[in-house]
Amino acid sequence: MPKKSFSVFLIVGLLFHLIxxxxxxxxxTTRMVxxxxxxxxxxxxxxxxxxxxxxxxxxxxxQFNGSVAVFKDSVELYRKDQGFSDFRNQVKIDDRTVFAxxxxxxxxTAVLILLQMEQGKLRLEDKxxxxxxxxxxxxxxxxxIHQLLNHTSGLNIMGEKLRFKSGTDFLYSNDGxxxxxxxxxxxxGKPFDKNMSELFKKAGMDHSFTGTSFKNTEKKFAGxxxxxxxxxEKVKNMPERLGSKAIGIPAGGVLSTIEDLHQxxxxxxxxxxxxxxxxxxxxxxxxxxxxxxxxxxxxxxxIMANTGKPDAFFHSGYIKGSPSLNIFYPKTKTSVIIxxxxxxxxxxxxxxxxxxxxxxxxxDDLENTLSSMNEEExxxx
Numbered sequence: 001m002p003k004k005s006f007s008v009f010l011i012v013g014l015l016f017h018l019i020x021x022x023x024x025x026x027x028x029t030t031r032m033v034x035x036x037x038x039x040x041x042x043x044x045x046x047x048x049x050x051x052x053x054x055x056x057x058x059x060x061x062x063q064f065n066g067s068v069a070v071f072k073d074s075v076e077l078y079r080k081d082q083g084f085s086d087f088r089n090q091v092k093i094d095d096r097t098v099f100a101x102x103x104x105x106x107x108x109t110a111v112l113i114l115l116q117m118e119q120g121k122l123r124l125e126d127k128x129x130x131x132x133x134x135x136x137x138x139x140x141x142x143x144x145i146h147q148l149l150n151h152t153s154g155l156n157i158m159g160e161k162l163r164f165k166s167g168t169d170f171l172y173s174n175d176g177x178x179x180x181x182x183x184x185x186x187x188x189g190k191p192f193d194k195n196m197s198e199l200f201k202k203a204g205m206d207h208s209f210t211g212t213s214f215k216n217t218e219k220k221f222a223g224x225x226x227x228x229x230x231x232x233e234k235v236k237n238m239p240e241r242l243g244s245k246a247i248g249i250p251a252g253g254v255l256s257t258i259e260d261l262h263q264x265x266x267x268x269x270x271x272x273x274x275x276x277x278x279x280x281x282x283x284x285x286x287x288x289x290x291x292x293x294x295x296x297x298x299x300x301x302x303i304m305a306n307t308g309k310p311d312a313f314f315h316s317g318y319i320k321g322s323p324s325l326n327i328f329y330p331k332t333k334t335s336v337i338i339x340x341x342x343x344x345x346x347x348x349x350x351x352x353x354x355x356x357x358x359x360x361x362x363x364d365d366l367e368n369t370l371s372s373m374n375e376e377e378x379x380x381x
Contacts, residue, residue, distance in 0.1 A: 043373070044075065047366065051078040054362045062355045065229060066340030067093055069258045070363065073266070073333040079258075085222035085341060087232055098207060098214070098255050099222045099339040100239055101324045102317025105254035106177050110149055110302030111268065112184045112195055114278050121187040124149070124281070131183045134158065142166055145183065148176040149301040150287040155179075170287045170299065174251035177302070181250025192249055203267040205260040211242025211253040221255070222341035224321030232342060235321045242319065252319050258337050265328045265335040269313075283313060291316070293353045294360070310367035314360070316353065320345075325356040329367050336363045 051070055055078055058064065065083030069076065081093045116122050122131070124146040129135040135143060140155070143166050147153035151172050154162035158175045181192045188195055193213045200208045214221065224235040235241075242253035256264075267273055274282065285298025285305055293316065298305040306312045314327040321343050327336040338359055343352045 043370065044072070044077070047072070047077050047370075050366060051362070055080070055359055058355050058358050058362075063229060064340065064355045065093075065342050066338065067095075067097065067099070067258050068338050068359060069262065069335075070337075071262045071335045077334075083229070083342075085220070087223075087225060087229070087342075088234075093222065093341075095259065096207065096220050096257065097222050098209070098220050098257055099324065099341055100211065100224060100242065100317075100319055100322040101254050101256050101261070101326070101339065102252045102319045102322055103174075104256075104261075104315045104317035104324050104326045105250070105252050106302035107268075107315055108196060108199060108254055108302075109177055109180050109184070109250040110282065111273060112199060113145065113149065113180055114274055114282060114301065115199075116184065116187050118275065118278055122183065128179060128183065131186045132179060135179070145180070146286075148173075148180050150299050151176060151289070152287050170289055172289070174248060177251040178248035181248065184250075196249070196254070199273075200260075203273060204263050205256065208254065208256040208260045208264075210249045211239035211255060212249060214239050214255050222322075222339075224319070225342040226321050226345055227342065228344050229342070238321075247319055252317065258339060261326050261337045261339075262335050265326070266333070269328055269330060269333070292349060293357055306364070310364055310371060312364065312367070316356065318343075318349070318352070323352050323356060325353075325360065327360060327363065329363070332367065332370060334363070334367070336360070 055068060059080060059082055067081045068078065070078040081095065081097070083093055085091050085093045085097045113122070117124060122145065124144070126145050127141065128143050128145060128148060129141045135141065139162060143153045143155065147166050151170055152167050153173065153176055154164045154166045154169070154171060155173050155176050156163055156171055163171050184195050185192050193210045196210050197213065221239065224238050225232045226235060227233055239255055241247065243249050247253060269279070271279060282301045282303060283305065284300050287299040289297050289299045289304060291297055291304070296307055298307055302315070303313050304315055310329060311331055312327055312329050314325065317324040321341060323340050323343050325338040328334070336359065338356050345352070
């Protein structure tokens with residue numbers, strides 16, 4: 001065979017082999033993608049079925065009045081709205097109902113502080129006295145912004161003595177977070193409500209407000225009630241009372257919906273609000289809290305975290321008649337949101353938060369199960 005003909009033959013043969021290999025690789029890749037898609041869809045179906053059976057049972061057992069949803073990234077795994085936003089007029093809760101979320105609000109205030117840090121307007125190590133004159137006394141002068149964010153300042157109520165030396169222990173303080181709100185106003189030159197409104201917009205939250213900025217034009221606000229579905233008393237002056245000295249907007253004055261809190265979790269933990277380094281500061285367990293309902297946990301900046309498995313960031317909230325819980329599982333990008341607008345205070349917080357703690361136990365167990373399944377699948381590969 002002439003040398004030139006042999007070369008052409010060789011090149012054609014190599015090309016044919018290369019194309020055949022590529023086709024085989026594509027077939028293998030396709031099979032792997034198909035297998036993964038089948039596994040994913042099977043897992044989703046498993047999660048949906050399990051959550052429906054178990055959370056529906058919680059609704060029934062406790063006659064839960066409120067909304068519960070579970071989202072895996074953008075996929076809705078569970079959603080149920082039950083009961084009334086207005087008991088007297090029998091207005092049913094739906095997907096547009098706005099709830100008071102209590103101390104879940106603290107993570108928004110913490111993020112506003114961290115945004116100012118990213119812009120160079122403050123440092124977390126700064127003494128609060130640099131910004132607020134009420135901290136410029138011998139008792140409070142050494143308290144730092146960091147210590148207010150993770151409740152280690154020793155401050156309980158403004159004007160009182162510190163319960164311990166700043167930085168040596170944990171004491172949950174609403175007044176500490178209201179002071180953080182004042183710092184935000186100081187360094188931005190804008191009212192706290194304005195700062196919060198801009199943060200909602202940045203996160204894509206179209207149905208969230210502060211208690212002092214909400215205009216009830218569409219009558220979608222879930223009025224807060226004490227008692228139960230049969231015997232109840234409406235909490236007066238809601239949501240305006242959230243701006244009172246006893247509560248405070250930065251500590252517990254946000255109003256939101258299931259969809260908006262889902263949007264918030266996705267935006268926050270995916271890095272759309274804060275940069276990666278700042279998110280790590282937000283999440284880092286820099287203090288330990290012994291929660292009256294959820295037990296021992298780590299505390300970051302306005303956010304709590306499981307001390308064991310599974311990895312979870314969460315915060316509960318309570319103002320009269322409105323118990324809430326927002327959970328995010330970072331490994332699966334899963335949000336669990338529980339909002340309600342009635343509480344039987346005579347039976348205590350343990351009773352009020354029983355549905356919330358039972359649902360968290362369900363979703364914690366599910367996360368651990370999925371993690372084990374994933375580890376077993378990895379071992380087979």
